[in-house]
Amino acid sequence: MSFFEEMKRRNLLRVGVAYAVVAWLILQISSEWVPALLLPQWIHSAVALLLILGFPVALIFAWAFELTPEGLKKEKDIDRSQPATGNASRKFDFIIIGLFAMALIYFAYDKFVLDPQRDVVLMESVREQNTSAMSELADRSIAVLAFANMSDDASNEYFSEGLSEELLNLLVKIPELRVAARTSSFSYKGTDTRIAQIGEELNVAYILEGSVRKSGNHVRITAQLIKADDGFHLWSETFDKDLDDIFVVQDEVAAAVVEALQIRLMGAIPTPRQTTPEVYALYLQGLYFLNLGDDENLGKAVTLLKQALALDPDYAPAWVAIAKTYQFQMRSRVLLREPGVELAKAAVERALEIDSNMAAAWAGLAYLQRSHDWDWSGAQSSIDRALRLEPNNPSVLGVAASLANTHGQMSRYVELFERLVSLDPVSLGSLRPLGTAYIKIGRYDDAIKILNRVVALNPDYPSGYPALCMAYLLNGDFANAWTASEKVTPRSLRILRQAMIQFTMGNEAKSQSLMDEYLRIMDRKFPIALAGLYAWRGEKDAAFEWLEIGFQQRDNGLSFILTNIYLANVRSDARYPVFLEKLGLLEAWQAMPLEFREAPEYKLGSE
16 A cells, blocks of 8 residues: 555545644634733744644644544554445545534634724724824924015016925925925915914914025025914024025025924934026926916926926936926826826936935826826835835825725725825815715715815815715705706816716706717717716616726726726626726725725715
């Protein structure tokens, strides 16, 4: 008899399998109950060690003894002339099947009952930690206001504003300091808002303000750090410097803020990347026109930033700025997608070649990888790097939140946008996405509250009324949904929203008429919007046809397919996971909580 046959006869393999299954069950139970009973962790380790040591002992025992119909006998006492113990083997088979069944039941219980409970506990823990961290940062929070231009030449506005922005960007690099975003802090430019009010509205304890007087190659900069609640001046300084020393001023201001706020740094105070005065002036002018944002000024920004890079091709901040400008030009369709992506990606990659620790460059790369390459894992890796470098940088948080949206990580998606709004509380570009996030997780009342704030701040904001309209519709408030839809622009989007409202109210004929009008206007543009409209109406075949067109056109809307509320009705269709697998998002969808994978039950109102 061969050795393998002898192992089979003595049930050695069956004993090994049975032991492994029992050991796995014991370890799973130990991992749950040891922490639950507040026992020391070494007990779980000891159980694992004993089970490992017991495995060879069990095999030796199985070799030396054999289970027979008459009971357990030593191997030497068994008459080999008798047939093999088939009955005993069958008993072992039944035992193994029973153990596998128990393991499967426990696995299902752990996956579908215990796992969601652990996720809830984990998210609560993360939320508590974030709250604690934000509380600790409350006394080390600051807003950098746009410095006033005191020069005789009004065209020097770019210099005073740009210098303020660069100081803000420098302070953002300090993890121990919470810095209000540029959008919010610069919104007070030209107003006479009291310091205390600014501090309250931006939720910061300190304000850094100042003025710049530039004349030729000479600059006088006055900076002062003010305690927001009582207006007390903690520090103030006037710098009379040549432009060659402008980076020294930034170093000294950052150091003064750290000292005045008594911040204990984990590392050194960050320093700005230096260049020549001529390049720096071109760079600041480029930033100024970039922030104005319209097509004409974006063109000016590209020209100025190219001039700066021609003089200093190793000035990484200018590469990041021009990449951002290209992204804006793609959004407004001044740049076509393919050449725009190529230019923007080359710019951020060049910035990272020069300085691999530029958080803004990693965030820019993550945006391009997500929006245009559909490289989900690469985008995640890039944004994780950016978050490690600058965890409180608003631009980094915005990309991280959008990527969490792409992956269907709902809790993280909302939490990141809430953090972003805490840093950028009066920015429509932060408030509106948070309102949309609340819609996607079913917090319609919260969404309505924040989106009403958006349209109150700026009724002409393009994304305000479309989002508010959907919040009302999903909340079953058809009257307010229709009122909001009438203020939606452009007209094509207004028609799209109203077609959805009419269908939800049961007016299918009116919905079809509006839909036909939308199709005449838009033709084959925005395929994912059309897929959402068909899905909303339950026309799944047409919805998948438009999804496929969107895939062929590489529609950026597919980046957010997992949380697209308009496509909720097709989530249960067998074609949906197949389409997600083609996109590379199937695993992300399967990892989402069940309530977000299923079609939500929307509230229904009456006409």
